[in-house]
Amino acid sequence: MTSDHDDGHGVSRRKVLECMTWAGTGVLWTIAGGVPSSMGIIGEARAAEPSGLTFLQISDSHVGFDKPANPNAIGTLEEAVNKIKALPVKPSFVIHTGDITHLSKPSEFDDADRIISQTRLDVHYVPGEHDVLDENVKLYRDRYGRGTKGAGWYSFDANGVHFIGLVNVVDLKAGGLGNLGNEQLEWLEGDLKGRPASTPIVVFAHIPLWSVYPAWGWGTEDAARALDYLKRFGSVTVLNGHIHQIMQKVEGNVTFHTAMSTAFPQPAPGAAPSPGPMKVADDKLRSVLGITDVTFRRGQQRLAIIDQPLQR
C-alpha cells in the first residue's frame, strides 16, 4: 500500500479508491511536493509528533436528520465532538464544511451550536445546501455571516497559512453543479492578489471544487476559474464535504480532499441508483463517520491530513 504512493507519479484513480477503503481505519496523509504518501495507520502516525499549525475539519453534521441511515445524527455529532476534545494535539481551530443542519430549522442550528461549542474552539463555517433553505439565507447569515461577504465567503490567516472559505451552494442553475458565481470569483481574485506564491493556501467549501461525479452533481460549475487564480501558489489544499466519504486527488500543487460526515454515509460514485443516505449495518456506522485532522509543518510546505472515524 505505502509503496503504491512512493512511485513519484501521483495517485491513480485505482489507488485513490484503494485508499478510500483503507481510510476507514484512519490514514495519515503527508503531502510533500504535491505527491501524497501514506504513512500508516493513526497509531503509528502519532510517533511523527506533528508540530506547527493543526486544525480540524468537521462536515455534514445534518442536525435534524433522523432517517434509517442514522436515526440519531445528534448523537454521532456529540461523539465527534468528544473525539475532538480527546485529541492528543489540541487543534488551533475547527472548520465546518457545511450541512450543519438538515433542514435549516432554527432549532437545528441551536442544537448544532450547543454541541459544537463544547469543543471550546473557534469554528469557521461555510454553508451547505441544507443550511440555506430559508428565504434569503437569513438563519445561516445571522449566526455565521458576521464579517463575511455575499452569501458568506471570507478569508483569514493563521500561522502564515491563508484560509479561504467559499460558498458554492446558492443560486444554483438548472442542469448545473455547485456554483461560486462571478461576484465571489472576483472577490477571490482580489483576495489572492499580491500574496507571495510561497504562502500556503487552504480553501474550504461545501461541494467539491473538483469533478468527483457530475452525474450526481458532485462538482462545481465554475471551479476552474478559482483554481486558475490559485495555480501560482506552491501549496494549495482544498477541503470539501458534501459527498460524505473520503476522496483525495492531487493536481499539480493542489491537493483536494473530502471529509466524512458525522451523520450518515453516502455511496461511492455510481455504486447506487442515487447519492441518497446509505444504510449500513448498525455496528459499521461509526466506521464511516468521522472527523479530519490537518497539520501544516512550517518550512516544509507539507500538510498532513488524518481522517479519523468515530470508531475503528
Add this chain to the structure above:
Amino acid sequence: MTKIVGNIWVATALAAAVLAAAATFPAAPVQAAKPEAKIHNFAFAPQRTTVKAGTTVTWINEDDIPHTVTSSNKLLKSKALDTRDKFSFTFTTPGTYDYFCSLHPHMMGAVVVEAASGSSAAQ
C-alpha cells in the same frame, strides 16, 4: 355451460372495443383528478408529464433528502420538501414548464400543458 363461456367471451370483446374507442378519442373526459409526480432517487418521475390546462399536479418527495420544485423564472417555487412532503401547482396556461431541484440542480423535469378543450394538442 358452453353458452356462459360464450357470453364471457363476448363481454371481454366488448370491453376491448370500448377501450380501443377511448384510446382513439383523447378528448374523452377521462382526465385524472390529481396527477402525482414522484421525487425518487434524486429524480423526478415521470421526468416529463403532459396534462390539460387547469390540471393541478402534485409532487411528493419519497427521498430521505429534501428537494424542491423550482423553475428558473420562479413561477414554480416550492419550499424545501422533506420526506413525504407534497407540493401542488395548478397549470392554467398551455405551454412547456421546465423545472429543477434548486438544491440538486442536475435533477430536471418538465410539465407540458395542453389546451383544456378540443382533441388536438396545444399550439
